[in-house]
Amino acid sequence: MTVDVTLNVNGRPHSLSVEPTETVVGILRERLGLTGTHKDCSMGVCGACTVLLDDRPVSSCLLLAPQADGREIRTVEGLERDGRLSPLQQAFLTHGAVQCGYCTPGFLMTATALLEENPKPTRSEIVEAIKGNLCRCTGYKKIIEAVESVTG
Amino acid sequence: MSCRYTAARTTAEAVEALVAAKGEAHVIAGGVALVILMNEKLVEPSWLVDVSRIDALHGIDRLSDGTVRIGAAVTHREVAESEIIAEAFPMMSEMAAEIACGRIMNKGTIGGNICLADPQGDPPITMLALDATMRTVGPDGRRDIPVREFFVDLYETALRDDELLQEILIPPMKPGSITAFGKYAARKAMDYTSTISAAVRLIRGAGNGRIEEISLGLGGVGQTPVYSEALEEMLTNVRPSDEVFGRVRERLFAVMEPIEDHLYSANYKRHVAAVTLRRTVMKAFSGTWEGEGVLIR
Amino acid sequence: MTVGDWKEPEGEKFALGTVEEQARWQAEYHRLVRDTVERERAGRGTDVDVDLRTIGMRIPRNDALYKVRGRARYAGNIEMEGMLYGRFVRSQYPHARILKIDISKAETAPGVKGILTAAEIPDDRLLVGPISDDTPILARDKVRFAGEPIVAIVAETEQQAEAACLLVEVDYEPLETVITPEQALAEGTVRIDPEDGNVITDLHHSQGDIEIGFTEADIILENDFETEPIDHCFLETPAGVAFVDSDDVLTVLVCTQYPHYHHKQLARVTGRPMERVRVVQTVVGGAFGGKMDNTVECASALLTLKTGRPVKIVFTREEVFTATTKRHAMKIHQRLGATKDGRITALDVRNLFDGGAYRSYSMICSGRCVIHAGMPYRIPNLRVRHTAVFTNHAPSGAMRSFGVVKVAFAMECQLNELADKLGMSPIEIRRINGLVDGDHTSTGQTLTDVGLLKSLDAIEPIYEQRQKDLAGQSNGTRRRGLGIACLGYGIGYSGVRNPSTARVRAEADGTVTAFCGTPDIGTGSDTSLAMVAAESAGIAVDRIRVVSGDSTKTDDSGPTSASRTTYFSGNAAHIAGQDFKQQFETAVANKLHAPREEVRLQEDSVIARNERMTFEEACRLIGDEIDGIGGYGKFDPDIAVNILTFEGNPYPTYVFATHLVEIEVDTELGTTDLLKAWCAHDAGTIVNPTGAEGQIEGGVAMGVGQALWERVVRQDGYIMNPHYRDYLLPGAKDVTQEIESIFVDTHDRTGPYGAKGVAEVSLIPIPAAMASAVADAVDARPSHLPMDAEYMLGLLNGNGA
Structure with a gap:
């Protein structure tokens, strides 16, 4: 059916x-x-x-x-506003958080939810939020730094 | 193969479908376990009964007698964030917050996890330590199953094919109870095979120098989530010491049959279970804890 | 998308996105880069070499704009009109004769449009492989590993193809299964390969006199090391789309490290002339050496030719585990002799590789392990024997470092034990033995620009400080330890010429395109190459688009592997950029009737007779003749090694590094955590620090996985953990964020702007450093990877390995 x-x-x-x-x-x-x-x-x-x-x-x-x-x-695909990247997307670009990029959308969505719920997460809260997303290229450090950079 | 789908709005609708399916239905709540099996083609459901939108399966409430009622379709995230649970059974909050990761916590449900009866599951052993009751609903009405009778065999529960787990009832703990949850995992997140866990509720006596009473559940040490009256007895009315834990360890090695897997032998798991249990008991007993969250290390 | 409208202009990179998207986002990228350049310039001050305007800047990657939007074209994302979807029937046995293949039920299954078996592939086209053509596209008479493809089916949907695969009946006659290298070598064992029996290669290499070397030694350490097979675990599974375009060119869009390899192979396999084949690299979701073999390419091509419709094949994760190449399981027996003042006198190495069912890159990995035995140290007397054998496992192939990570594990653990036994620090023992300028490698190559000791210098004060900090801190069941390991690694193919080329062209509107032969596999190499080309041409980096990974738009420049892209293709881009600059200046001079030497292209403008014009103005001035300008660069260093004597210069340059790690062991559980890592690299000049750090941090993470958990579990020839549930990859909580990348000040005289490269090598010292840190913490010496908790507990309890 x-x-x-x-x-x-x-x-x-x-x-x-x-x-x-x-x-x-x-x-x-x-x-x-x-x-x-x-x-x-x-x-x-x-x-x-x-x-x-x-x-x-x-x-x-x-x-x-x-x-x-x-x-x-x-x-x-829904993260951009009026053709402009979200601050988080922008941060991924400038912090070198993207390598092969295959995991990137998953990290962006996970971190977007975190930041909407908790705009000023600590580093350990960021790590906790993304702990279940695998990345084989970056070693996570630059991803964490990118998220941290938009916490104001 | 085509699959039927029932989006039940009430327990009656769900039970009606379960009866009609004559044992061929799969109940889906969060789906985080079932859909993995479907993706692996280990399960090809012919009838899915979706219970996630049944009101009676939601909500966390404290009843007038102090019992806490948790709807079976309450997510791990809701358990982790519930103030009622944090106040009544702190270890459950900690336990739920450490299940897999946020994605799984947001979707997986406590009832689904308990009904899966995975020997490595975390919620089941908290139920064992807290002496919860599983309230089911079936064609003949309600049935209350004490949790210690609920886990029958590997991935098998006392639930009948035409029954649904509706809610979990956890009686108030005796005054003075302290709880702790501890988990061993190879990594610091996302492990769900090869984990070993312990849930402990205890009451101290003799100026806090002894364990007066204890109840516990152990994960990853057998074919089901495990409780052991013998172990509880060994840890009752004693001052916890190396000698006591040595006896506990011996007992664990004598009776526990963990499933050997791709990571660890049964003996290593027994060893880890003894360490996990000791560290978790001591966490409750004296507050010493070098772990991170519920992770014992 | 249809077969007719997929084509893009010459200067576009197909993989990035549609032409419209590229146009839209190019402007955004310009702004981003301009902002970055301005910011970096402001921060640099005046003490920077003015000749390096772009090199060394943190230029954002030119593909990240697509990736953060979810618009990058991974092969699995591509849909075409009339597309069919393919799946494979795979062997149920690790070793068996195929008696009969019955496809009759599958042929009539719903949606099925084409079935391919080996029976319809001519003999001379059936076998493929990166080094030796020994691997059947589909098995014909015999299967050599469980998971080997036997039949490929395309249908209207993937589900239909999958269902049809279940209807294929294969009759097998099981054969004796060979599951260990020892078994493979034993007398009377069944022969896996009709030609070579069970030996893929057996290499011998020696230098000096090993017996004399051991006679001179005051101390001899003899140990065995063992490592388990590893999976690359690139997150994007192999995927490709094949179709015949409107000009009758067989086109394969595929995630690969080496499009030109597939191009040649497909021409042979299909019998088409080279010009009727095209392979376009799609955006690659990680590779690490695992995307250089045939996976989906040949079957999808043959099926599109057979059906006349586009064919897409995407591997499942389970297929990746069971049917793609693995890192070799390896056993190493090592004898190391040294004087009591710490000088190595002799090294005797015996390596054994489980090569799996086919050759893949076993030969290359073996050669590299031989050449790198004893790296990066002076070994006056060396003997190496390296044997790679066939077993009935999935083929072992290339993976990040081609086996050197395991050689380093043994060597560095030995050296640290030697230091301990002699009461020396791990720094000191390396200073005594470490390679320096003018030293000779075991192949007789004379080294220049060796930064090994500089990397030791960078680590030494940190090591000493942490030693003080940690003194007395270990207590109870928690033990902290520090570990040091070094690396030396040759850049590029081992002893085989592997030139890279680049072309740089401009258009009248001022757009510049660099066509580079080696593809970007996720490392950001396109951006580094744009930076080098821009620097050399004298133009702004944001002007340059890199087109790479297209077998018809670029020359064959070898794969992106062996850390070779920055150095080889960087040099090619450098030469092409300079050539472009020369030609461009000449063209402007001609237009202005100015003396050639009075025209200069620099900093994105042209200065002619003391007047400045923008690059665009100059392009307009040149007009149509701009099409005649084509900067060309070819970098082809003279390298060669005799594979019988191992004499020669196998690599044009070497990179070096020293890593220090701090770990904690829970002695009651056997678990180990990495707490901190300091990674000092001699990578030459750093082209893009963000990219270089990213490579190091990623290498550390992969090293943690290999050190602590990663293992393909095999039983009787079957893989027992073909999924991430039981194959444990490190997550964010398992990899420390305290990774410090240190780039020591070195300059390679042969590299582009002095660059050597980083890439894969950052992985190499991590498992060894972690093992040594464990030894420091708990006084037990791991000799097995992974050092999982149960292994460690056994070691701590004195049960050995």
């Missing part, structure tokens, strides 16, 4: 007919063309597919589409 759902992605509603077992990462990438949300481990470990569900980070590889019905999903 299929289920009719409405996914509000980056503020825009999408009415879709989905298999109940379809994951949001697949829908974002394959049906909505939002390929900034990356896919890797498919078991919630790596964090590459992190999106915000009602402002909180979740693994979109473990999020079934019907469970997101009617809820707000935000992806990396």
Whole structure:
């Protein structure tokens, strides 16, 4: 059977007919063309597919589409405002927090949620927030520094 | 293969679907365990019963007798942030705050975790130490299952196919109770295989020089989340000492059968369990703790 | 996107994004770079060499704009009209004869559009490989490891292809499985390879007289070391899209370190002429040596030719673990002799590699391990024997340092034990034996611009201070320790010429494009190369776009590997930039009828007869003739090594470093934590400090993983932990943020602006330094990687390895 759902992605509603077992990462990438949300481990470990569900980070590889019905999903494509990068995106650029970039959207979403909830996190709060996102290139230091730089 | 999907709004709707599915349904709340299995093709559900939007499965409340009620679909994050829980059972707050990472805490639920009955699970052993009751709902109505009867075998609980875990009831602790939770993991985050954990509730006596009473749960040491009356007995009415913990360790080695995995042998796990238990008991008993959060190191 | 409209103008880099996106964000990048340059200039003051206007600045990466927007084109993101999706049927056995492959049920499965088996690939096209063509695109008669591809299927959806794969029936006759190198070498063991049996390579190298060396020794240390197989764990799984474009060019868009390699291979495998093939590197989500072998390329190409439709194949994480190359499991037996005043007199090394089922880069890794045995020290008497053998494991291949991390683990642990036994500090023993200018390597190469001792100098005061700070601090079950390890590493291919080229061109609007042969695999090399080209041409760095990673737009300049891009392609970009500058100045002089020597292009403007014009104005002045200007640079140092005698100059230059780490061991649990790392590198001139630090910090993180947890667990030829749940990678809480990158003041006379490179090498000393720090903390010497908690506890309890 299929289920009719409405996914509000980056503020825009999408009415879709989905298999109940379809994951949001697949829908974002394959049906909505939002390929900034990356896919890797498919078991919630790596964090590459992190999106915000009602402002909180979740693994979109473990999020079934019907469970997101009617809820707000935000992806990396929704971080810009009027074509301008968010301060966090800008900080990732200037602090060298991006290398291969595959983990970057996941880190951006995780840190965006942190900063919205806690605009002045301490370094250990930053580390705690991103502890579940894997990066194989940077060693995390510059990612942490980038987040720290926008805490005002 | 096509899959049916029921977005239940009430426990009655959920139970109706479970009955109709004749044991073929999979209940999904947060989905963080089930969807991994689906992605790995280890489970191909033919009927998903989504209980995440049932009001009765939400909320954390203190009842008039002091019992704390936690809805089965309450997320780990909600447990970690609940003032009621922080006040009543501090170790549960700490434990929930250290489950995997934020992404998983935001989605995974306490009920889902308990029903998974993973021997490495953290919430189940806090239930064991706190003597909680699992309240289920099924076609014949409610059933209250003491947690010590709930975990039956590897990934198997006393829950029947047509039953749903609705809420968890945790009785108020006896006055003077202190709790502590301790976890060993290879890394400092995200480990969920090969973890060893201990949940402890104890009361001190004799001018705080003895353990008067203790209840505990151990994770990662058997086929299920484990409690041990024998260990509790060994740690009751004693002054905790190297000798006492030596006996506890011997007992652990004699009776515990941890699952050997890709990281660690059963013997190493027994060793770690003994250390984890001792450090966690001492955390409750004397406040000494060199760990970070609930991590024992 | 359709097959017809994917093409982009010559000067665009396909991988970055659409032409519109590139146009939109280029302006943003200009602003960003201009701001950075201004800020850096203001901060530099006047004491900086005026000739280095760009080199040394923290220029932001030119691809990060796409990456932070989620718009970078990783291969898995690319969709095309009419696209089919491919999956593989893989071997269920580690070693078996294939008796029969029945695809009849799969052929009629829903959505299936094409099935490829080895039966339809001609003999002379079936086998591929980076060094030896020995690996079947699809197995035909025999499988040599569990996970080896046997059949490839394309269907309308990935799920349909997956489902169809389950319908393929393969009849096997299981063969004896070879799972250890010792077993492979034992008499009577089944032969895995029809030609070479079970030996991939058996290398011997000696210098001086080993017997005399040990006679001279007052102390001899003899130890065994062992390391487990590692996975690269690049987060982006191999992925590619193949199609035939509107000009009948077979095009493969793929995440790779070496597009030109695939180009040649695909021409052979498809029988197409070279000009009818194109390989375009997509944005690479990490590689670390693991994206230089055939994975999706050949099968997707053959299936697009067979079906006439675009084909996309994306590996799952499990496929990465089971079917792509691994870091070699290695055993090292080492005898080290020294005088009592700490001078090394002899080193005898016996290495054994588990090469897995096919050759891949085993030969290259082996050669490097031989040449680097004893690096970076003066070893008067050396003997090395290195054997790599076949087993029924997934092939072992290239991974960050090509095996040197393990050689260094053994060597540095030995040296630290020697220092302890002789009552010397680890700094002192290295000062006595460390290579300096004028020294000869074991291959007879004379070294210049060696910064090893400078890196020791940088570490020494920190080490002494921390020793004082830590004195008496270790107590109970928590023990702190300090460990030092060095590295010496040759840049580029081992003893084989590997030229890099670059071309620099301008357009009438002032845009400048540098075409560089080596691709950016996530390290930021495109940005470094833009900086070098800009510096040499005398123009602003933000003007330059780098086009790399396209086999038809650039020359074959070898892969991005072996830390070679900054040095090799940097030199090429430098020469091309200078050439461009010359030609440009001449063109302006001609237009102005001015004497050639009175025209200079510098700091982004042209000064002609004492008048200044902007670069754009000069471009307009030159007009159409600008198309005739093409700066060209080729860097092809004369390197060669005799692989029988190992005599010669295998590398044009070497990098050096000293790392100091501080760790804490919980002696009751056996766990180890890295607390701090100080990494002093002789990398020559640093082109982009942000990028260089990023490489070091990443290397430290990877080193922590290899030191403490990472291990591909194998049982009877099967990989037991093909996922991140049980293959443990370090997270943010496991890698200290207290990593200090120190760049010592060195200048390589042969490097672009004195640069050598950093890249992979930062990983090399970490496991050795951590092991030595453990020895310092707990008085037990680890000899096994990873030093996981259970291993450590055994060691602490005296159970040995």
